[in-house]
Amino acid sequence: MPAAEALESDAGLVARAQGGDQQAFAELFRRYSDRVFRLALSILGQGFAAEAEEVAQEVFLKVHHALESFRGEAEVGSWIYRITFNQAVNLKARARYQRPHVDEAALSHAATAEPGPDAQLETARRDRTLRDCIQTLPEVYQAALRLYYWLGASVGEAAELLGVPENTAKSYLHRARQLLDGMLKERGYSNV
Amino acid sequence: MSEMDSRGTEIDGMLRRSLGGPVPRLSPEFERRLSRELRRRSEPSSRYERILLVGYCAFSVATSVLVMRGHGLGWGLTATMTLGPLAMVEAARRMRRLRGV
Numbered sequence: 651m652p653a654a655e656a657l658e659s660d661a662g663l664v665a666r667a668q669g670g671d672q673q674a675f676a677e678l679f680r681r682y683s684d685r686v687f688r689l690a691l692s693i694l695g696q697g698f699a700a701e702a703e704e705v706a707q708e709v710f711l712k713v714h715h716a717l718e719s720f721r722g723e724a725e726v727g728s729w730i731y732r733i734t735f736n737q738a739v740n741l742k743a744r745a746r747y748q749r750p751h752v753d754e755a756a757l758s759h760a761a762t763a764e765p766g767p768d769a770q771l772e773t774a775r776r777d778r779t780l781r782d783c784i785q786t787l788p789e790v791y792q793a794a795l796r797l798y799y800w801l802g803a804s805v806g807e808a809a810e811l812l813g814v815p816e817n818t819a820k821s822y823l824h825r826a827r828q829l830l831d832g833m834l835k836e837r838g839y840s841n842v
Numbered sequence: 843m844s845e846m847d848s849r850g851t852e853i854d855g856m857l858r859r860s861l862g863g864p865v866p867r868l869s870p871e872f873e874r875r876l877s878r879e880l881r882r883r884s885e886p887s888s889r890y891e892r893i894l895l896v897g898y899c900a901f902s903v904a905t906s907v908l909v910m911r912g913h914g915l916g917w918g919l920t921a922t923m924t925l926g927p928l929a930m931v932e933a934a935r936r937m938r939r940l941r942g943v
Contacts, residue, residue: 795861
């Protein structure tokens, strides 16, 4: 990639794309596609990669359509992430996504595959309970947890994708852990 | 380490274990699919589709006007009730574009 193109700001790319330059839109896509996909994944959860890709496609179609009316009042990234967040949350609400069901037989099978079957089964049950509890948290907490623990994002990156200051993202994680701790205690897992 | 800290560390470890797993990536053909979809949506509708749409609109408006006039409604009210919804659809479309989403 030429240096001049690498240094071009998002605002510059948007200005060129608004003038009909498809290369500029393609560059915007390259800059943001992975992050849009990760944000969508963090909202939809594990096992929904295909749906996250659908969300990413819809987001870029919307961005392309709305680009000419974008006036730069917000950062380009924040604007794209906001569209992604809304799109993914709407899809999740419509489809009432739940984690893929894992029955007791499957858990037992997983447990017997390794040494210490009782302990393995207990761990699998506890992990399933934890994932159930996560589903009941507010969307931003769920997304923060998945970004940080599953997708390996730093707190700073999670904050950027969620459109909040870094301290707020930290407090989302802290509060989410507190809430999960309380829920696990209620379900009889006082020693995790 | 206080009990609260130790509990926090335990939850942290549990989350790492429970949520850890392979991270999916965008499929390689995603960009191509998006380009195709963009091209499809930006193509102007065909001449045949436009003629069909205009014909349908004209027929609907004419039928509505005939029925409303047949029931004794005045021209003003008839025009408002026939063209008002069309104007609202167009206004909503413009507002969505202005909001940028």
